[in-house]
Amino acid sequence: MRRTALAATLFLFGSLAAAAQGPVPGPAAPTAPTPGTPAPQQTPATITESIQIGLSTDRISITSDFSGADLTIFGALDNADPLVYRQGRYDVIVVLEGPMRPAVVRKKKRILGVWLNADSETFASAPASYSVATTRALQDITDQNNFRQLALGTENIYIAPMDRTGDRAKIAEFEAALRSLKRTSGLYSENIGGVHFLTQSLFRASLRLAPNVPVGTHKARAFLFKNGIFMKENSAQLAIQKAGFEQTLFRFANNHGFAYGVLSVLLAIVTGWLGRVIFRRD
Amino acid sequence: MGIYLPIAEMSVNLFVLLAMGAAVGFLSGMFGVGGGFLITPLLIFYNIPPAIAVATGANQVIASSFSGALAHFKRGTIDFKLGTVLLVGGIFGSSFGVWVFKLLRQLGQLDLFVSLLYVGLLGTVGALMLIESVNALRAARKGDTTGLRRPGQHNWIHKLPLKMRFRASKLFVSVIPVLVLGAAIGFLASIMGVGGGFIMVPAMIYLLKVPTNVVIGTSLFQIIFTSAYTTIIHSATNHTVDVVLALALMVGGVAGAQYGAKAGQKLRGEQLRALLALLVLAVAVRLALDLFIQPPSVYSLSPLVVF
Numbered sequence: 001m002r003r004t005a006l007a008a009t010l011f012l013f014g015s016l017a018a019a020a021q022g023p024v025p026g027p028a029a030p031t032a033p034t035p036g037t038p039a040p041q042q043t044p045a046t047i048t049e050s051i052q053i054g055l056s057t058d059r060i061s062i063t064s065d066f067s068g069a070d071l072t073i074f075g076a077l078d079n080a081d082p083l084v085y086r087q088g089r090y091d092v093i094v095v096l097e098g099p100m101r102p103a104v105v106r107k108k109k110r111i112l113g114v115w116l117n118a119d120s121e122t123f124a125s126a127p128a129s130y131s132v133a134t135t136r137a138l139q140d141i142t143d144q145n146n147f148r149q150l151a152l153g154t155e156n157i158y159i160a161p162m163d164r165t166g167d168r169a170k171i172a173e174f175e176a177a178l179r180s181l182k183r184t185s186g187l188y189s190e191n192i193g194g195v196h197f198l199t200q201s202l203f204r205a206s207l208r209l210a211p212n213v214p215v216g217t218h219k220a221r222a223f224l225f226k227n228g229i230f231m232k233e234n235s236a237q238l239a240i241q242k243a244g245f246e247q248t249l250f251r252f253a254n255n256h257g258f259a260y261g262v263l264s265v266l267l268a269i270v271t272g273w274l275g276r277v278i279f280r281r282d
Numbered sequence: 283m284g285i286y287l288p289i290a291e292m293s294v295n296l297f298v299l300l301a302m303g304a305a306v307g308f309l310s311g312m313f314g315v316g317g318g319f320l321i322t323p324l325l326i327f328y329n330i331p332p333a334i335a336v337a338t339g340a341n342q343v344i345a346s347s348f349s350g351a352l353a354h355f356k357r358g359t360i361d362f363k364l365g366t367v368l369l370v371g372g373i374f375g376s377s378f379g380v381w382v383f384k385l386l387r388q389l390g391q392l393d394l395f396v397s398l399l400y401v402g403l404l405g406t407v408g409a410l411m412l413i414e415s416v417n418a419l420r421a422a423r424k425g426d427t428t429g430l431r432r433p434g435q436h437n438w439i440h441k442l443p444l445k446m447r448f449r450a451s452k453l454f455v456s457v458i459p460v461l462v463l464g465a466a467i468g469f470l471a472s473i474m475g476v477g478g479g480f481i482m483v484p485a486m487i488y489l490l491k492v493p494t495n496v497v498i499g500t501s502l503f504q505i506i507f508t509s510a511y512t513t514i515i516h517s518a519t520n521h522t523v524d525v526v527l528a529l530a531l532m533v534g535g536v537a538g539a540q541y542g543a544k545a546g547q548k549l550r551g552e553q554l555r556a557l558l559a560l561l562v563l564a565v566a567v568r569l570a571l572d573l574f575i576q577p578p579s580v581y582s583l584s585p586l587v588v589f
């Protein structure tokens with residue numbers, strides 16, 4: 001399998017400016033000759049870090065030889081506190097979330113010796129794909145409650161059942177099955193250690209696109225944590241689409257099914273005829 | 283080499299597809315069958331969604347049937363009138379089949395139904411063929427030359443009304459069983475993604491008493507149209523025909539068929555039928571195992587199908 005590296009370079013929005021200006025309520029601890037003003041020293045709340053990501057391209061094309069890809073996203077951290085940075089207390093989680101789609105999960109049961117689909121649960125919307133890259137293992141970044149509130153991580157994405165009044169236990173069971181099936185197929189993935197700080201203000205995230213990555217509008221989101229506390233989020237959109245020929249064919253098949261069928265038949269007849277002409281056996 | 287299938291929306295290995303097409307083409311050339319009953323299960327084993335495998339299988343069958351029918355057309359061994367009546371029945375059966383296909387897909391029972399049909403039909407046809415060919419092989423060893431047994435000239439089918447004369451087949455028979463047979467094959471074609479030759483040929487010989495020399499040509503002739511109709515209807519209603527997948531299979535198939543035909547000439551009829559019977563039974567057993575053995579995961583995921 002060939003993996004295409006799709007480098008998505010980044011505009012480092014405010015980061016250079018921030019480094020140059022410095023004066024802003026800058027890094028709290030060792031800076032500034034501020035002997036006369038003791039108060040600001042105690043107000044780290046005025047330091048507002050922010051996170052930026054931006055993609056160099058807003059669309060990725062799936063060509064006929066596509067077999068998965070590695071997507072690199074660069075991002076910048078503004079107003080980072082050097083002390084916190086040195087202690088390694090900044091954490092970044094980057095997510096690429098696929099389009100929301102309805103899905104049906106079915107469960108097989110053995111009936112009369114035959115395994116057949118007996119039970120099902122329909123979910124109104126679940127991300128078709130969900131790829132996460134983090135600086136560290138999720139549980140080392142912050143606690144489970146925070147992740148759940150942010151709906152962050154393959155375990156915590158919100159998946160809405162079609163029938164909200166249904167049996168809670170059953171919905172939970174099928175929801176867990178959905179996550180596990182998506183993980184097995186590579187559509188939901190977590191890349192722990194996939195985010196690296198290159199400098200104090202620049203980071204790089206590596207995300208994996210599965211060979212069966214769904215087409216549609218994907219959302220790249222970056223979450224910044226400081227000392228286990230969620231600080232900021234930023235997002236950018238990325239369209240994953242089939243390349244020219246594949247896209248044309250797909251649209252044609254869906255919008256003009258009848259004509260597409262007729263052409264498929266003609267193609268088969270021509271192939272059969274050519275086979276006969278080229279390899280005549282009598 | 284990976285190739286992206288635009289309708290199945292997945293990346294597969296092109297060489298696996300070509301090899302699959304060539305292997306099935308080889309067997310279909312050797313045994314004179316369309317090979318749909320092998321292609322569709324193989325695609326399903328290769329993780330192509332069953333809905334796509336079935337519709338694309340129907341498309342692939344057209345190429346091999348057309349290729350074969352051309353040879354029979356040249357030899358004049360096609361009964362066009364009989365083929366057309368079969369076809370009329372086939373259109374009805376196929377339309378009904380596509381509707382059932384969509385219903386089953388929505389209910390989540392398509393895979394089960396397709397597997398059951400395959401196991402039942404392939405198991406029965408394979409077993410019957412094996413028994414017949416083993417008997418023939420035994421008889422040949424003893425030196426008998428009785429060949430295929432030809433049952434009595436008249437059965438209940440020949441007592442039905444609305445008789446029609448089919449000159450090329452030297453047949454005077456009611457159109458009802460012909461239409462019903464056509465419809466049954468059309469139904470199977472649309473649900474299983476097969477041409478149906480493996481059922482059509484014995485049914486024409488044993489039920490309708492069509493002379494053996496026109497059976498295969500006529501069957502191929504009507505399969506082209508039934509499969510073409512099935513392909514178009516699947517494409518229009520379910521959007522499940524993947525033309526890139528079909529083309530890869532067809533290219534491998536038409537090439538493989540020629541070598542298969544050559545290999546087939548070196549074997550005797552009974553030996554060929556016994557081998558084909560074993561092959562058919564092997565596919566049936568493989569599919570049956572999936573039905574009876576506990577799957578690795580009892581859960582499965584499918585897109586929502588809205589009627």
